[in-house]
Structure formats: C-alpha cells, structure tokens
Amino acid sequence: MKKFKKTAALIIAAAMCVGMNAGTVAYADTLEDEGSSSADVTATYKSSETATVYSVDITWGSLEFTYTEAGAQAWDPSTHTYTDSDEEDGGWSYEEGSNIVTITNHSNSAVGGKISCTTADAYAENVTLSMELESIVCENGGYEAVEYSYVGTADNVKYENVMYYLSNAAECALDDPDSAAYVETPLILSGDPDEFTESVTIGTVTITLTSAAGDSNIDEYLASQGYM
Numbered sequence: 001m002k003k004f005k006k007t008a009a010l011i012i013a014a015a016m017c018v019g020m021n022a023g024t025v026a027y028a029d030t031l032e033d034e035g036s037s038s039a040d041v042t043a044t045y046k047s048s049e050t051a052t053v054y055s056v057d058i059t060w061g062s063l064e065f066t067y068t069e070a071g072a073q074a075w076d077p078s079t080h081t082y083t084d085s086d087e088e089d090g091g092w093s094y095e096e097g098s099n100i101v102t103i104t105n106h107s108n109s110a111v112g113g114k115i116s117c118t119t120a121d122a123y124a125e126n127v128t129l130s131m132e133l134e135s136i137v138c139e140n141g142g143y144e145a146v147e148y149s150y151v152g153t154a155d156n157v158k159y160e161n162v163m164y165y166l167s168n169a170a171e172c173a174l175d176d177p178d179s180a181a182y183v184e185t186p187l188i189l190s191g192d193p194d195e196f197t198e199s200v201t202i203g204t205v206t207i208t209l210t211s212a213a214g215d216s217n218i219d220e221y222l223a224s225q226g227y228m
Helices: 002-024 218-224
Strands: 056-060 066-068 073-076 081-084 090-094 102-103 111-119 126-130 146-153 155-164 181-191 203-210
Touching: 090 181, 102 111, 102 155, 102 203, 111 181, 126 155, 126 203, 155 181
Parallel strands: none
Antiparallel strands: 056 102, 066 090, 073 081, 102 181, 111 126, 111 155, 111 203, 126 181, 146 155
C-alpha cells in the first residue's frame, strides 16, 4: 500500500513539471559540449497618440418629385367631379422629408462633406436641380463655415455645390454622448419641364467626403464604404 502511494506521488509531480514547462518555455536549446546559445529579444512600441477613426453616415430621402402642370384636374369617382390641382400655377411637389440628404459625422476628426447637384442634360434647359443652404447642427457649435457655388440672381439663388465642414463627434458630445455634427440639406427642383409620360432621371446628387484635417486615412475609410 505504501509503495503505491509513493508511485502515485511521483507520477503526479512529474505531470506538474511537464505542464509548467510547456506553458512557459517559448524557446529551448541543448548544448552537447562547450558553446553558446542566443535568442532575439523583441519589443513593441505603443504610441500615446490617439488614432483617427472615421465613421460618417449618409442618408437619402426617396428623392422622388412630381411636376403638376398648371390648371391640371383630377377625376374624383366618389363625387363624379373634377378637382383642381393645389398648384394653381403648376410646380414641383414631394412627400415630406423625401427631398432631404443628411450627413452625420461620428468620427473623432472633422470631415468635409461636399454636396453637388447636376441636372440631366435632357432637362437642363428648362429645369434646375439645386439645394437650400443649411446650418450644421452640433450641441457645442462646431463648424459653420461653408464653401459654395450657385446660379441664379441675388433674389433667387440656387445652390448647386456646397461644402460643409462637420466638427468631430468628440467636440459635439461634451454635453450629450449621443450627439454628433450633422447637416440636413433639402433638394429643390425648379422650372417647367417639357411633358414626359413616365418616371425619368431628372438629375443626380453626389456627396464627396474629405478629411478636413488633410489626413490620408480618410481615403481608406471612403474606399471601405464604397465612396471611392
């Protein structure tokens, strides 16, 4: 009985030694005679500089517009009468919110968002696709400076290219962790098109994102999001 206990103890001790060595030894060398052994020592440096992380949301309304000709009437089968259009002089209409384009910056760096409107060549003679100039929303202010180009007169300005600079989310989130700089831009169609009988592409709106700080990492983010 005593001999069994000793044997068991030796087996357990050996198992413990093997387990400890397997978990701690990363490199081993055996010298048969005189000589030396060497190994490289590696190190990793972690900078205290905070990495720039880009995250920008772009949302689009349906971007569907309807042009109603002046004097148009609609048949009401319940009253057996025609009803006049709300657009006495004719004009463009859309569902509430369907003409809105929104850019929201969740990055820890400022970004630039350029919105460009282009009217299709087939309709550009009589119709203009443009946008309203809006203020950037941020709980703590943020960038309000914009660059833009427009057509029309001083009394009837139509903005076709607008560059917004949105401050980083860290600045906007000082008072509200859920806050981020964003801008909601309404698109506008003006002019009287020639008659068409089916849905057509009357223009294109393009959003181009850039790093306001000139950081090249923005290119990687844009590519990952399909913007490049």
